[in-house]
Amino acid sequence: MIMLRSAFVFIGLLSVTLCAHAQDAPHYELHFDAQTQMLAVHLCLLQAHAKVEFAADAETEMHYLHDLQRSSDNGVEAGASAWSAEHWRPGECLSYNADLGAIASANEQDVGWHLGENLVTAPQLWLLRPDVQGNADAALRIALPAGWSISAPWHEQPAPPAVAALGKSVLFSIPNTPANWSAAVAIGHFDEERIELPGGVLRLTILHGADAEQRTKLRDWLAHVSRAVLSAYGRLPLADVQVLMIPVGQLGLASRAVAAVAPHAVHFGQSIRGQGNALELLVDPSRSAAEFDDDWVAVHELSHLMHPYLGDRGSWLAEGLATYYQNILRARAGLLTPAQAWDRLQEGFSRGEAQQGAGTLEQAAADMHRSHAFQRIYWSGAAYWLTVDRDLRHASGGKLSMELALSRFRDCCLPSYRQWQPEDFVAKLDGLLGVQTFSQRYREFSTMQQFPDWKKLYTELGIRIDGKRLTLDAAAVDAAAREAITAARPTPAAESR
Numbered sequence: 001m002i003m004l005r006s007a008f009v010f011i012g013l014l015s016v017t018l019c020a021h022a023q024d025a026p027h028y029e030l031h032f033d034a035q036t037q038m039l040a041v042h043l044c045l046l047q048a049h050a051k052v053e054f055a056a057d058a059e060t061e062m063h064y065l066h067d068l069q070r071s072s073d074n075g076v077e078a079g080a081s082a083w084s085a086e087h088w089r090p091g092e093c094l095s096y097n098a099d100l101g102a103i104a105s106a107n108e109q110d111v112g113w114h115l116g117e118n119l120v121t122a123p124q125l126w127l128l129r130p131d132v133q134g135n136a137d138a139a140l141r142i143a144l145p146a147g148w149s150i151s152a153p154w155h156e157q158p159a160p161p162a163v164a165a166l167g168k169s170v171l172f173s174i175p176n177t178p179a180n181w182s183a184a185v186a187i188g189h190f191d192e193e194r195i196e197l198p199g200g201v202l203r204l205t206i207l208h209g210a211d212a213e214q215r216t217k218l219r220d221w222l223a224h225v226s227r228a229v230l231s232a233y234g235r236l237p238l239a240d241v242q243v244l245m246i247p248v249g250q251l252g253l254a255s256r257a258v259a260a261v262a263p264h265a266v267h268f269g270q271s272i273r274g275q276g277n278a279l280e281l282l283v284d285p286s287r288s289a290a291e292f293d294d295d296w297v298a299v300h301e302l303s304h305l306m307h308p309y310l311g312d313r314g315s316w317l318a319e320g321l322a323t324y325y326q327n328i329l330r331a332r333a334g335l336l337t338p339a340q341a342w343d344r345l346q347e348g349f350s351r352g353e354a355q356q357g358a359g360t361l362e363q364a365a366a367d368m369h370r371s372h373a374f375q376r377i378y379w380s381g382a383a384y385w386l387t388v389d390r391d392l393r394h395a396s397g398g399k400l401s402m403e404l405a406l407s408r409f410r411d412c413c414l415p416s417y418r419q420w421q422p423e424d425f426v427a428k429l430d431g432l433l434g435v436q437t438f439s440q441r442y443r444e445f446s447t448m449q450q451f452p453d454w455k456k457l458y459t460e461l462g463i464r465i466d467g468k469r470l471t472l473d474a475a476a477v478d479a480a481a482r483e484a485i486t487a488a489r490p491t492p493a494a495e496s497r
């Protein structure tokens with residue numbers, strides 16, 4: 001036993017030594033100039049390298065970066081999509097200026113926006129990555145002018161007192177995520193508010209276009225609906241999440257027109273995973289608190305934090321989880337009655353069933369951005385999770401559930417900064433409960449050519465619909481599972497400061 005352990009220690013040391021040269025974590029120092037809207041970047045590497053390539057994660061737009069130079073006298077060569085530097089010395093730095101103002105002026109998703117005096121930019125466009133970084137996370141420090149703040153998906157680190165005394169300077173570590181994952185960094189005049197919850201914090205920034213009263217309403221709403229997400233397993237799925245709320249009407253004429261034609265509290269939401277985890281919500285601050293509470297988008301996006309990125313092929317599984325939970329978790333938190341939750345699921349299943357498409361569910365999901373079979377994909381996925389949740393409760397007499405598997409998944413595997421194959425995700429959930437339900441149902445659903453038989457499932461759960469009337473039958477075979485699925489959970493109140 002002891003021999004075995006020392007062998008493992010030896011192998012462990014060896015692998016660290018072998019990796020040391022392949023992974024050179026970059027250190028970034030950033031200074032933002034509010035007048036010119038230029039960001040001066042110094043990127044330093046500790047080790048010597050024969051050659052280093054520096055590229056932005058986004059392939060385009062090398063022209064946003066200017067004045068590249070090295071701290072040694074050696075040169076830096078511009079290529080088609082990257083810069084290269086030979087004979088790199090230990091501790092050497094590359095410096096350049098990034099034109100954040102120009103990036104924000106694009107007013108385009110995944111590039112940037114100007115929102116009043118605030119600049120939102122995709123860091124993939126201006127944070128050059130050295131090819132010697134390997135899997136290491138980067139460290140970054142930014143100095144901001146007085147009155148300016150930053151909101152980023154990166155993880156803030158406690159600043160040493162000496163650094164804090166020098167003025168507004170923030171330290172971060174940057175999770176190493178795939179290059180094509182979206183991210184947004186906001187710099188401007190705002191206060192990032194921390195909504196502290198069991199298991200983590202939501203860092204909320206409301207960007208321009210909401211008055212003080214509306215800001216309070218939006219913050220209270222997020223704190224309120226995040227209780228619904230806690231009703232899954234009592235904790236936020238991730239320790240640290242950036243939340244950007246963008247008031248509708250700030251993104252140009254088109255969004256103002258949409259807001260006028262189709263009034264909603266929440267117009268759009270997305271969960272993005274580049275360089276950390278973030279939610280973006282496009283909101284109409286003029287709508288009432290009751291309309292915000294009635295909206296499902298925030299709970300849907302927060303539910304996406306519970307699973308890793310599953311790729312296009314696994315999008316039905318990911319969207320299904322969020323679509324199922326947007327109704328079920330809101331019932332648990334008292335934002336819907338159980339009957340309302342089952343009714344909304346039923347309406348979704350009916351819409352999904354009406355949208356027939358060619359091919360299997362997996363093929364439709366892999367091709368979603370061309371086929372636009374969103375209803376079929378989202379609601380087939382929701383039927384998968386309802387089926388699995390019912391199966392687990394049924395077979396275990398209520399001891400097992402999908403939230404127990406997801407809670408254990410949080411402990412073993414989140415945050416996850418890489419893509420998972422959907423088969424690996426369901427196999428992991430099975431392993432965490434010692435069952436095969438997730439994988440068996442996965443194989444069944446992913447190959448379905450038709451919409452799943454949700455009416456049979458509803459009959460077994462004791463949910464009857466006569467015309468517009470929905471009744472719940474306590475004598476049905478899976479009535480106990482149905483009641484347990486929507487039963488209220490005790491959830492601690494959110495605190496914000």
Ligand SMILES: [Zn+2]
Nearest residue numbers: 300304319322
């Ligand atoms: Zn979604």
